[in-house]
């Protein structure tokens with residue numbers, strides 16, 4: 162049985178690795194060698210990676226691909242994509258070329274505010290707090306003056322403070338809901354620091370208020386919300402329906418089938434979940450490549466997809482007067498300064514590849530990536546089916562699993578050029594080619 166360890170965090174990296182490999186692996190020496198094999202050969206670069214998180218043992222490689230030919234607001238971009246799933250980058254690139262030939266993508270940032278809360282309970286009659294909110298607000302602004310000075314100089318800061326009665330949802334529950342403009346940063350630290358100052362001032366305001374009962378106000382939490390419905394971007398494409406015709410399918414027919422696929426995602430949460438997962442393929446890949454927080458973006462997008470009370474599609478489509486219009490509207494709280502943006506050498510390069518965008522430009526580019534990804538997936542789904550293209554891209558993974566030689570790979574890729582390379586069929590073909598028995602299912 163494994164023994165717990167106390168004080169692990171205080172050990173050196175070498176001692177941590179020693180403990181880890183000796184206590185968790187059948188072959189500690191081989192594991193140690195493998196882990197060390199993934200270290201960067203430049204010590205300074207490795208140290209940076211070690212310091213991103215805690216207890217770093219090695220690096221976990223993720224492919225960094227690129228999708229060229231994205232025409233966005235008349236400008237040409239190559240998108241950096243960090244993702245492990247085959248066919249995502251190819252799909253993005255294919256969509257990019259498709260829409261470049263039909264006028265390209267347009268983006269529009271609709272709003273840029275982020276939100277945070279001081280969540281607190283008050284067990285008495287809170288009417289005096291509401292009545293005197295103007296003076297409380299002045300105090301809150303005073304308390305955060307120093308913290309907001311630099312952000313204000315950049316054109317941001319606190320945009321609004323509201324006192325919200327949430328007692329219909331939970332007994333004694335109130336909020337300070339604070340909106341922020343954080344310019345080119347995602348703003349998490351800025352928002353949380355401000356909220357912590359405000360919470361202290363709220364408590365002292367209540368304690369010194371003659372009409373508020375003593376010890377009845379208790380701050381529970383002060384934290385930003387990753388749901389950012391006031392930080393919204395829209396990306397769209399549009400063309401005459403007739404321009405959608407391809408390979409024996411008329412434009413009208415394609416548009417009808419395509420729209421129906423979106424209608425289904427709006428009506429059926431099972432489908433909406435997969436539909437939006439496909440969108441996040443494109444969004445996450447770009448978010449990770451640009452050093453942003455994909456968990457925050459995922460959480461916000463999924464909450465936004467549920468804003469009607471049912472989980473629905475994040476993309477939309479209409480056909481009017483012979484014009485096909487297709488768009489995505491999502492919340493995206495992104496940064497191009499702070500966090501990993503200057504620390505991770507590949508993030509620096511990813512942002513340079515995008516022409517060093519500001520946060521609003523990046524919002525547009527990321528939304529386009531989600532829209533393009535959804536277009537590729539839906540186009541395949543309503544025509545050939547997803548497996549043809551997806552498995553074509555996945556073939557190399559299967560061949561690598563089988564440890565095929567370079568020569569075998571070329572031969573097998575040629576054989577499957579015009580066939581769907583289902584896993585079992587690839588294994589069968591590979592074994593026949595090598596003259597070895599086909600393994601039994603499950604072995």
Ligand code: HMG
Pocket residue numbers: 246247248249250251252253254255258435436437438439440442534537538539541542547549550551553554
């Ligand atoms: P194709 O028409 O067989 O590709 O499409 P092609 O060989 O004719 O090449 C056309 C273009 O595709 C290329 O142009 C590239 O842009 C791109 P070119 O560079 O030659 O001028 N392309 C590639 N780019 C890089 N490397 C490659 C490559 N191959 C083609 N090797 C393709 C093949 C996979 C693109 C197409 O079938 C497709 O878009 N399929 C959709 C794939 C997809 O959506 N994958 C996501 C993973 S599946 C999933 O998780 C989500 C899902 O469940 C979501 C949902 O249900 O909504 C599907």
